[in-house]
Amino acid sequence: MRPVTLRILALLFSLAAAFPAFAAGGEAGATGYWKRPVNVGSVMSIESLYPEKCAKCHLSQYEEWKGALHSKSAGPGLLAQLDPKADPQTAGSCYYCHAPLVVQSEVIAGENAPNGSFDEKLKLSGVSCAVCHVRDGGVFGPASLNPGGFKIGVKADHVSLQKEFFEKAEFCAACHQLYEGFDLNGKLLVNTYAEWKESEYGKNGVTCQNCHMPGRRHLFRGIHDPEMVKSGVKIEVERTAQGAHIGAKLRITNSGVGHYFPTYATPLVVIKGFLIDAKGNVLRGTSKEASIGRKVNLDLSKEIFDTRIAPHKSYEFDYVVKRPVKGGMLVFEVMVFPDEFYNRFFKNAVKNHDPAMKKAELEEALKNTSGSGYLLFKKAIPLKDLRAPL
Numbered sequence: 001m002r003p004v005t006l007r008i009l010a011l012l013f014s015l016a017a018a019f020p021a022f023a024a025g026g027e028a029g030a031t032g033y034w035k036r037p038v039n040v041g042s043v044m045s046i047e048s049l050y051p052e053k054c055a056k057c058h059l060s061q062y063e064e065w066k067g068a069l070h071s072k073s074a075g076p077g078l079l080a081q082l083d084p085k086a087d088p089q090t091a092g093s094c095y096y097c098h099a100p101l102v103v104q105s106e107v108i109a110g111e112n113a114p115n116g117s118f119d120e121k122l123k124l125s126g127v128s129c130a131v132c133h134v135r136d137g138g139v140f141g142p143a144s145l146n147p148g149g150f151k152i153g154v155k156a157d158h159v160s161l162q163k164e165f166f167e168k169a170e171f172c173a174a175c176h177q178l179y180e181g182f183d184l185n186g187k188l189l190v191n192t193y194a195e196w197k198e199s200e201y202g203k204n205g206v207t208c209q210n211c212h213m214p215g216r217r218h219l220f221r222g223i224h225d226p227e228m229v230k231s232g233v234k235i236e237v238e239r240t241a242q243g244a245h246i247g248a249k250l251r252i253t254n255s256g257v258g259h260y261f262p263t264y265a266t267p268l269v270v271i272k273g274f275l276i277d278a279k280g281n282v283l284r285g286t287s288k289e290a291s292i293g294r295k296v297n298l299d300l301s302k303e304i305f306d307t308r309i310a311p312h313k314s315y316e317f318d319y320v321v322k323r324p325v326k327g328g329m330l331v332f333e334v335m336v337f338p339d340e341f342y343n344r345f346f347k348n349a350v351k352n353h354d355p356a357m358k359k360a361e362l363e364e365a366l367k368n369t370s371g372s373g374y375l376l377f378k379k380a381i382p383l384k385d386l387r388a389p390l
């Protein structure tokens with residue numbers, strides 16, 4: 001049983017036929033740059049496309065990319081679900097974003113024939129340098145900001161062709177936006193580019209690159225990085241005493257995320273409020289919880305809730321203290337689970353001994369996604385301070 005895969009696959013196929021824009025990468029494909037599978041041409045040798053080869057002259061970009069998730073996109077979570085030889089269509093639908101080069105695919109797209117130019121190592125490099133920079137034997141990049149800035153003595157062994165497209169949000173939309181048909185409860189499953197475009201950032205030309213590649217650095221930090229998340233949200237706590245009641249409110253504002261916080265259905269942000277006594281023990285029955293995110297069920301057929309925060313909007317969490325204790329405190333905690341959906345998905349596959357999944361990869365994926373949660377915010381307020389006049 002491969003519920004998610006199958007549904008995405010069905011959608012992809014019905015879509016490629018119905019919406020040629022999607023097949024060509026939507027708006028981004030207007031230039032043809034993101035036509036898939038991506039052809040790198042025959043001028044360069046396959047080895048010269050390995051990120052380690054680019055690193056010889058572009059070490060900083062390599063190290064940043066290596067520390068980011070694009071370098072891990074052909075990881076165990078993806079590989080566990082695929083059997084490219086037996087089911088090339090499913091694999092192809094995923095490689096579309098996770099490893100889109102012709103040479104990254106075992107099978108020739110649309111045919112069941114083995115691909116003679118397939119390279120395993122390049123496949124495992126996922127969304128690597130060549131995926132974004134190499135087309136038809138040439139290396140493409142943004143207009144140079146600093147033409148003389150390379151170390152003297154290092155000569156490019158490639159011709160570089162400059163494209164303004166690299167500085168546009170449409171460049172990222174190729175994989176961070178889906179189009180009509182991929183929806184659930186009337187909303188697209190991946191809608192980052194459109195969310196951005198409608199926001200103040202889209203209107204003022206603050207691009208994905210401005211926030212995710214500051215100074216052209218290849219950091220691509222997102223929900224998995226606590227500092228990145230802190231840079232995009234403001235968390236405030238205020239007293240809410242009313243009559244005899246005492247309490248407090250936690251407010252999370254999307255103050256600097258260029259799209260919904262979070263944009264995908266995969267993460268979940270969990271807010272908790274609870275009381276502790278003077279010794280720090282949690283008082284039973286005082287815990288209250290709320291979640292921010294778009295929670296969907298495992299086969300993507302149902303949306304359970306959607307509490308994501310649009311740019312410049314806030315989410316409020318109220319806590320009323322029902323039984324004040326002497327010397328006690330009210331504690332607020334905000335936890336981020338970047339892989340909540342996939343963790344649930346992998347757990348379910350392990351539990352059901354899903355025969356369609358590769359066991360070793362599945363266990364590794366389960367382990368990776370089980371440990372990725374982190375504490376974003378914590379504050380303890382003495383109850384006596386809640387009683388002070390406002």
Ligand code: HEC
Pocket residue numbers: 048049050053054055056057058129130133134139140141142143144145150154155156157158159160161162
């Ligand atoms: C032998 C050293 C060397 C290797 C290997 C190399 N490059 Fe370069 N690259 C350079 C130099 C030098 C420049 C700057 C001069 C120029 O623009 O031609 C450059 C420029 C670039 C640019 C900027 C182009 C622009 O217009 O702003 C990109 C992007 C790029 N390389 C990507 C890559 C990728 C991807 C690889 C691996 C497939 C790679 N390079 C391999 C030396 C190298």
Ligand code: HEC
Pocket residue numbers: 051054055058061062063065066070127128129130131132133141142143144145146166167171209210213216218
């Ligand atoms: C997901 C797509 C993506 C991947 C993967 C990627 N790059 Fe880039 N790269 C870009 C974009 C977009 C820019 C331009 C950013 C901008 O102008 O704000 C860029 C810019 C560059 C530049 C020009 C830097 C400058 O200061 O002018 C070089 C060189 C480069 N990349 C090399 C690499 C190398 C080497 C790798 C692999 C280790 C790599 N890139 C991986 C998208 C990518």
Ligand code: HEC
Pocket residue numbers: 069070072073074075096097098100127131132171172173174175176208209212213220221222223224225338
């Ligand atoms: C060829 C497809 C492709 C392109 C183009 C692409 N991405 Fe990605 N991106 C992915 C995939 C696939 C992942 C997930 C990798 C994983 O976790 O396995 C990802 C992950 C990310 C993440 C990390 C999300 C997290 O959960 O923390 C960020 C941030 C990101 N991309 C930003 C960008 C930006 C900005 C651009 C444009 C400069 C871009 N991407 C272009 C495919 C792409």
Ligand code: HEC
Pocket residue numbers: 004005006008009072073074075076077078081090093094095096097098174175176177178190264265266342365
């Ligand atoms: C439209 C682009 C796109 C397509 C098509 C796509 N993915 Fe992804 N995938 C992403 C992005 C972006 C992320 C990171 C954000 C997230 O976690 O949702 C991701 C994350 C993942 C992850 C979690 C991170 C990891 O690497 O373990 C898995 C597993 C995954 N995708 C599997 C698949 C499978 C299987 C398919 C094919 C049925 C597929 N994806 C098709 C873009 C895509």
Ligand code: HEC
Pocket residue numbers: 169172173176192193196201206207208209210211212221222223228229231232233256257258259260261262263264265266267
């Ligand atoms: C104004 C800054 C800003 C802009 C513009 C921006 N982002 Fe983000 N992005 C963030 C911050 C901060 C986070 C971390 C919080 C979060 O996950 O929502 C993030 C998170 C992400 C993630 C992680 C997944 C998730 O569920 O949140 C992806 C993928 C991503 N951005 C892609 C993009 C793409 C693609 C664009 C352009 C269409 C873009 N971003 C524009 C600031 C920005």
